[in-house]
Amino acid sequence: MRHLQAPPSGRSEGSFRVRLAALLAAGLIAAGLIAAGCSGASGGFTPVPSVGAGTTAPQTILPASPVPGAPTATPAASQSSAPTATPPTSATRSPSATPAPAAATPGATATPSTPVPSAAAVSYPLTLVDDEQNTVVIKVEPKRIVSITPATTEILFALGIGDRLIANTDADDYPPQVTKLPHVATYSSVDVEKIVGLEPDLVIAGGNDFNKPDALAQLRRLGIPVLVVYGPDIEGVLRDIGLVAQATGRPGPGSALVADLRSQFQAVRDATAGLPHPRTFYELDATKEIYGPADRSFIAEMIALAGGTPITTGSTTVFSIPLERLIAADPEVIVLGDSAYGTTPEIAAARPGWSTMTAVLSKAIRPIDDTIVTRPGPRLAEGLRALALAIHPGLVLPPAPTAGSGATGSSTPPAPAAPAASASAAPSASGY
Amino acid sequence: MVVRSDSILGPRPRAFARLRTRRAAAITTGVALLALALILGVGLGTVSVAPSETLGILARRVLGLPVAVTWSPSTEAIVMDLRLPRVLSAMVVGLGLAVAGATFQGLLRNPLADPYVLGTASGAALGAAIGVLIPIRFVFFEFGLLHALAFVGALVAVYVVYRLSRVGGLTAMTSLLLTGYAVGSVLAAGLAMAMYLSGANLRQIFFYLLGSLDGVSWQQFFVAGPIVVVTTVAILARARSLDGFLLGEEVAAHLGIDVRRERAILLSLAALLTAAAVTIAGLIGFVGLVVPHVVRLAVGPGARGVLPLSALFGAALLTFADLGARLLGEIPVGVVTALIGAPFFLFLLRNVRTGYEL
Numbered sequence: 027m028r029h030l031q032a033p034p035s036g037r038s039e040g041s042f043r044v045r046l047a048a049l050l051a052a053g054l055i056a057a058g059l060i061a062a063g064c065s066g067a068s069g070g071f072t073p074v075p076s077v078g079a080g081t082t083a084p085q086t087i088l089p090a091s092p093v094p095g096a097p098t099a100t101p102a103a104s105q106s107s108a109p110t111a112t113p114p115t116s117a118t119r120s121p122s123a124t125p126a127p128a129a130a131t132p133g134a135t136a137t138p139s140t141p142v143p144s145a146a147a148v149s150y151p152l153t154l155v156d157d158e159q160n161t162v163v164i165k166v167e168p169k170r171i172v173s174i175t176p177a178t179t180e181i182l183f184a185l186g187i188g189d190r191l192i193a194n195t196d197a198d199d200y201p202p203q204v205t206k207l208p209h210v211a212t213y214s215s216v217d218v219e220k221i222v223g224l225e226p227d228l229v230i231a232g233g234n235d236f237n238k239p240d241a242l243a244q245l246r247r248l249g250i251p252v253l254v255v256y257g258p259d260i261e262g263v264l265r266d267i268g269l270v271a272q273a274t275g276r277p278g279p280g281s282a283l284v285a286d287l288r289s290q291f292q293a294v295r296d297a298t299a300g301l302p303h304p305r306t307f308y309e310l311d312a313t314k315e316i317y318g319p320a321d322r323s324f325i326a327e328m329i330a331l332a333g334g335t336p337i338t339t340g341s342t343t344v345f346s347i348p349l350e351r352l353i354a355a356d357p358e359v360i361v362l363g364d365s366a367y368g369t370t371p372e373i374a375a376a377r378p379g380w381s382t383m384t385a386v387l388s389k390a391i392r393p394i395d396d397t398i399v400t401r402p403g404p405r406l407a408e409g410l411r412a413l414a415l416a417i418h419p420g421l422v423l424p425p426a427p428t429a430g431s432g433a434t435g436s437s438t439p440p441a442p443a444a445p446a447a448s449a450s451a452a453p454s455a456s457g458y
Numbered sequence: 459m460v461v462r463s464d465s466i467l468g469p470r471p472r473a474f475a476r477l478r479t480r481r482a483a484a485i486t487t488g489v490a491l492l493a494l495a496l497i498l499g500v501g502l503g504t505v506s507v508a509p510s511e512t513l514g515i516l517a518r519r520v521l522g523l524p525v526a527v528t529w530s531p532s533t534e535a536i537v538m539d540l541r542l543p544r545v546l547s548a549m550v551v552g553l554g555l556a557v558a559g560a561t562f563q564g565l566l567r568n569p570l571a572d573p574y575v576l577g578t579a580s581g582a583a584l585g586a587a588i589g590v591l592i593p594i595r596f597v598f599f600e601f602g603l604l605h606a607l608a609f610v611g612a613l614v615a616v617y618v619v620y621r622l623s624r625v626g627g628l629t630a631m632t633s634l635l636l637t638g639y640a641v642g643s644v645l646a647a648g649l650a651m652a653m654y655l656s657g658a659n660l661r662q663i664f665f666y667l668l669g670s671l672d673g674v675s676w677q678q679f680f681v682a683g684p685i686v687v688v689t690t691v692a693i694l695a696r697a698r699s700l701d702g703f704l705l706g707e708e709v710a711a712h713l714g715i716d717v718r719r720e721r722a723i724l725l726s727l728a729a730l731l732t733a734a735a736v737t738i739a740g741l742i743g744f745v746g747l748v749v750p751h752v753v754r755l756a757v758g759p760g761a762r763g764v765l766p767l768s769a770l771f772g773a774a775l776l777t778f779a780d781l782g783a784r785l786l787g788e789i790p791v792g793v794v795t796a797l798i799g800a801p802f803f804l805f806l807l808r809n810v811r812t813g814y815e816l
Contacts, residue, residue, distance in 0.1 A: 215672065217504050218673070219536050222505075223532055243673065343655060343657030
């Protein structure tokens with residue numbers, strides 16, 4: 027059914043892309059919705075409205091802001107994140123009513139700020155503005171949290187409060203124990219009634235229509251706080267981690283996690299900085315049309331960070347790439363994001379017309395676990411490492427600072443990262 | 459679609475008495491089904507609520523009786539703010555679609571006509587798609603830009619079809635049908651293009667096309683409900699004209715019906731019904747096509763019987779279908795209407811005893 031798939035839409039998680047395919051099989055709609063429980067990694071992602079295209083993207087990770095985002099109106103809460111960063115970086119953003127530009131400070135060096143394992147607790151009631159500019163009032167520290175995107179589930183566990191999660195989606199698969207929780211959302215629906223019945227004190231949802239806006243509006247009408255997160259790029263994901271940390275009263279672990287991720291990104295960037303950047307095509311699907319990263323998309327940013335030159339579709343909203351365009355772009359490396367669906371390098375190499383590509387001739391076609399590359403959560407650093415290794419197989423990366431990044435709260439300070447002096451940290455053009 | 463027709467003028471006189479009892483029986487059945495649909499629709503859901511609590515909540519909140527509160531606030535919210543508006547909206551939408559379908563079928567004398575026959579569906583869908591693509595957040599009585607443009611799109615499509623159909627040498631009805639098809643095709647092409655360009659917004663458009671009562675609020679019900687009810691009453695008041703059209707426009711004119719005027723009025727009313735239904739629930743197929751036929755099989759083609767009974771059965775069918783959709787995990791309600799309705803319709807067609815014609 028996968029060949030019917032539409033351009034990946036929304037943010038990608040787990041098997042969602044497969045399910046969109048099922049949906050689009052017009053005659054099989056019902057069967058698709060019920061039965062497409064098959065799981066697997068996937069790829070969809072969204073155009074990045076803000077940061078510059080692929081090659082400029084790396085700079086956006088540089089400024090270290092301990093608690094990204096999390097603009098807050100409650101005075102007490104807003105204090106908690108302010109006194110943090112080391113003086114030289116000066117990239118610390120004081121919380122403000124509007125999201126400040128990510129790469130705000132020109133000349134910011136890449137030195138990751140030392141996170142303060144903040145004792146300053148968030149005070150409730152807490153007022154936040156989420157990624158869709160909704161004002162969210164959280165009355166008490168959330169103890170019964172419903173997460174309806176796989177990525178936010180991972181963020182909660184990475185913040186060490188996985189035990190507060192009471193329900194999630196049927197696409198959640200990490201950490202493994204989350205599959206046992208009640209499922210209150212699927213790719214196509216949110217069971218509002220079930221959520222209300224569970225009496226949560228916070229619902230964390232995905233933006234950009236990842237979860238149906240109607241359902242979220244309904245929850246809000248019933249007085250349940252809904253925090254919508256949507257990170258269109260890596261900086262946005264880091265900001266979302268800070269936002270979730272703020273909302274759940276974990277600003278300290280939040281800034282530690284963000285700094286940790288930043289240093290991991292930086293380590294990969296440093297390791298690949300001096301290497302040639304091969305033209306890299308990240309294949310999302312090619313069973314019928316060929317799907318790859320759109321211009322300025324999340325994956326294009328990841329490829330650039332991982333030391334490749336992304337081959338994109340030539341448009342920010344179109345995800346399919348004509349074979350002619352792909353042949354003309356002549357990828358030197360092909361990364362199979364669809365390997366979870368059974369696509370192998372042999373299958374890809376044998377496709378008609380593909381034999382002339384450099385990647386095929388040099389056998390540089392490599393499978394990857396798509397979930398960690400595209401799911402906008404704390405495992406992105408792991409995904410970036412995997413991607414860097416797929417693009418540069420011989421690359422030696424420093425060991426990951428925190429083992430297995432994820433299931434436990436990472437309150438440990440991050441390993442010192444190489445202070446990339448080469449990073450010019452040009453302010454990103456973006457509003458993020 | 460003539461099945462053992464008795465005569466072109468409907469059943470013979472001696473069959474009238476029998477028809478009358480059948481009509482009474484059909485009304486009783488319809489009311490009973492609707493009541494059952496209401497009870498089950500409010501009583502069942504993904505969270506199980508004890509019947510006594512459901513009744514208590516309804517008695518307290520709807521009837522204002524002093525019932526002791528034995529339930530949690532979340533249970534009350536589930537019954538009062540999630541299930542009840544949804545069930546009532548399903549009824550209103552089902553009612554509207556079935557009455558609009560019956561009207562279009564009678565007016566166009568075409569058994570395959572449904573509420574979407576004159577481009578309503580494509581117009582609403584294109585409107586909704588444009589609403590999704592325009593990055594403006596707009597909320598009016600809990601209706602977003604998507605809903606507003608869907609409503610406008612449905613009405614504009616019908617208006618354009620109506621105006622375009624009035625030129626040329628074809629008979630009015632043939633011209634309407636063919637124009638509707640042509641305009642619908644153009645709109646469908648526009649929709650396909652909009653979906654192709656929509657990128658990450660594809661999902662939202664797609665779910666609109668599938669149709670669903672998920673997320674309906676009291677506000678939306680209170681806006682769309684009165685439109686549907688008032689329009690339906692207006693159509694019922696014109697049942698006699700509709701009967702005239704069944705005999706053909708010429709005969710209708712001889713019967714003293716102002717054909718052009720009545721046609722325009724009935725078309726507008728049916729289009730308004732469809733637009734209101736489509737605005738809250740998206741595109742739900744099958745109800746408007748099949749329910750009027752089922753009713754005609756039971757009570758004959760007279761509009762005075764067909765219209766109110768279509769309303770009853772349409773409301774009941776959609777409520778049951780929506781309940782099924784909810785319990786099965788929010789599958790598209792159109793799938794359920796077809797799965798419930800089509801086999802039943804086939805059964806009726808095979809067992810038809812009286813003459814059947816449109």
